[in-house]
Amino acid sequence: MLDIRFLRENLDLVRKKLAERGQQIDLDRFVQLDAGRRERLQEVESLRSDRNRVSKEIGKLKAGKQDASGLISRMGEVSDRIKAIDEDLKQIEAELQSFVMIIPNVPHESVAYGTGSEDNPVVRTWGEKPKFDFAPRPHWELGEALGILDFARGAKIAGARFTLYCGAGALLERALINFMLDLHTSVHGYTEVLTPFMVNGTSMTGTGQLPKFAEDLFKIEGMDYWLIPTAEVPVTNIYQGEILAEKDLPRYLVAYSPCFRAEAGSYGKDTRGLIRQHQFNKVELVKFSLPETSYEELEKLTLNAEEVLKRLGIHYRTVSLCTGDLGFSSAKTYDLEAWLPGQDAYREISSCSNFEDFQARRAGIRFRREGSSKVELLHTLNGSGLAVGRTLVAVLENYQQRDGSIVIPEALKPYMKGIDRISAAG
RNA sequence: GGAGAGAUGGCUGAGAGGCCGAAAGCGAUCGCCUGCUAAGCGAUUGUACGCCUGUCAAGGGUGUACCGCGGGUUCGAAUCCCGCUCUCUCCGCCA
Numbered sequence: 001m002l003d004i005r006f007l008r009e010n011l012d013l014v015r016k017k018l019a020e021r022g023q024q025i026d027l028d029r030f031v032q033l034d035a036g037r038r039e040r041l042q043e044v045e046s047l048r049s050d051r052n053r054v055s056k057e058i059g060k061l062k063a064g065k066q067d068a069s070g071l072i073s074r075m076g077e078v079s080d081r082i083k084a085i086d087e088d089l090k091q092i093e094a095e096l097q098s099f100v101m102i103i104p105n106v107p108h109e110s111v112a113y114g115t116g117s118e119d120n121p122v123v124r125t126w127g128e129k130p131k132f133d134f135a136p137r138p139h140w141e142l143g144e145a146l147g148i149l150d151f152a153r154g155a156k157i158a159g160a161r162f163t164l165y166c167g168a169g170a171l172l173e174r175a176l177i178n179f180m181l182d183l184h185t186s187v188h189g190y191t192e193v194l195t196p197f198m199v200n201g202t203s204m205t206g207t208g209q210l211p212k213f214a215e216d217l218f219k220i221e222g223m224d225y226w227l228i229p230t231a232e233v234p235v236t237n238i239y240q241g242e243i244l245a246e247k248d249l250p251r252y253l254v255a256y257s258p259c260f261r262a263e264a265g266s267y268g269k270d271t272r273g274l275i276r277q278h279q280f281n282k283v284e285l286v287k288f289s290l291p292e293t294s295y296e297e298l299e300k301l302t303l304n305a306e307e308v309l310k311r312l313g314i315h316y317r318t319v320s321l322c323t324g325d326l327g328f329s330s331a332k333t334y335d336l337e338a339w340l341p342g343q344d345a346y347r348e349i350s351s352c353s354n355f356e357d358f359q360a361r362r363a364g365i366r367f368r369r370e371g372s373s374k375v376e377l378l379h380t381l382n383g384s385g386l387a388v389g390r391t392l393v394a395v396l397e398n399y400q401q402r403d404g405s406i407v408i409p410e411a412l413k414p415y416m417k418g419i420d421r422i423s424a425a426g
Numbered sequence: 427g428g429a430g431a432g433a434u435g436g437c438u439g440a441g442a443g444g445c446c447g448a449a450a451g452c453g454a455u456c457g458c459c460u461g462c463u464a465a466g467c468g469a470u471u472g473u474a475c476g477c478c479u480g481u482c483a484a485g486g487g488u489g490u491a492c493c494g495c496g497g498g499u500u501c502g503a504a505u506c507c508c509g510c511u512c513u514c515u516c517c518g519c520c521a
Contacts, residue, residue, distance in 0.1 A: 037476095038475095038476065038477090041475075041476055041477095041490085042476065042477065042489095044490085045475090045476065045477085045489060045490045045491085046477095046489080046490090048489085048490060048491085049489060049490070051501075051502075052489095052490090052502080054501070054502090055444070055501055055502040056444065056445085056502085057501095058444080058501055058502070059443095059444035059445085059501090059502075060444085060445095062444085063444085063445095068501080069501095071501070072500095072501045072502095073501080074501085075501040075502080076500095076501060078501085079500090079501070079502090243436095243472095243473090371455085373455095373471085375473080
């Protein structure tokens, strides 16, 4: 959510920035609502002031056994006025609120202009494409042949876009989760948290999923419980409505969670394999930062995510999302794209964003500087560190052998119970 | 799922229709005192939204709202009434 005062005073700037995102928003309606709200607020507040003053007089008159019936009936009318304006005001504020809640964040000045993913500048690449003396196969073929990924039974149990992991496949997924958590807690200084996997609507609104993107989410019928699409939601909302001390910042948290996404509107896209699932695992990095250091923190967070791929020895590139590709709440985002030789393509495996104060304002997450009485909004950041299912895909496709077996990367060996190669059973 | 108790500021805790944005204590900050520490003394100590003033800024003044949340009664609600949420205790069920 943008600051209403900022919006009021920077209409043209906001209009221009949103246009760069490819967004058309009727800011004239905002101006109208905002002015109407303030006008009515002044009116009702002065009536209240009046009523407060006179009510005290009435109290005094009554205490002195004097007649106050004239004042009482006059205040009765004033109260009716107040009630009527309040009604009006409530309506205006609701509309104003729902209006600002669907305005996306303003992109940071360093974000390149563009209309889609083809315009995302590549910031850096690491490693090289592995060479194969055979035609590398996609992970769904490898996984099925090895008996570690069972797409048919996943679909039987739950439906399309669900997968059953078996044996060494399940172990490999678990190994990746633990490897990532250990790296981020032991080496990068994050504190691990394990959160609820369902949250209420307030939390979903705090991080920006609601009200605009309800169709992307799974909701428990008849209850205010939503399945989290990422651990970003519960983790960022840990400090919802709180005021932190400056000395507590920056705060680094890491969480494993399953993620649930309806994937509405992506029918027919990535229908094979693990790339686009209704349920997948992810290790998420979340930071609460001072405003002045949040872009430094974004660079560090991105490198923390990249370190996972480096240690796994997987070639990747880092792109900076252009204005047209940027997510709703983000001011700046780096995507890590891992090389998948079986698909001859780079695929997003992590997304690292600085939300500046956009989420903090929605969720009411603030801090107080040492020696200051003023409270300020802090900045929130997060990034996948990494998407586990897609990392498993990258491992399978990059470490596949001519015979279809998978060599376990060095970094994962401590987590694989002595297995250093996954081969077809029997 | 059944029965009961509760929710007040950073914390503890008073408050029972007007004198309450809220006693008292603790904590914190600043100042005084002290050779140092402790003690003591004094002051300050919530948030949001308006308006006025000031401006490069910081600030100052003023009003309104907020005692879990939402409604109601009343000239006036932390206080009375209704609904909800959450917490705690006991019983049942349960990994």
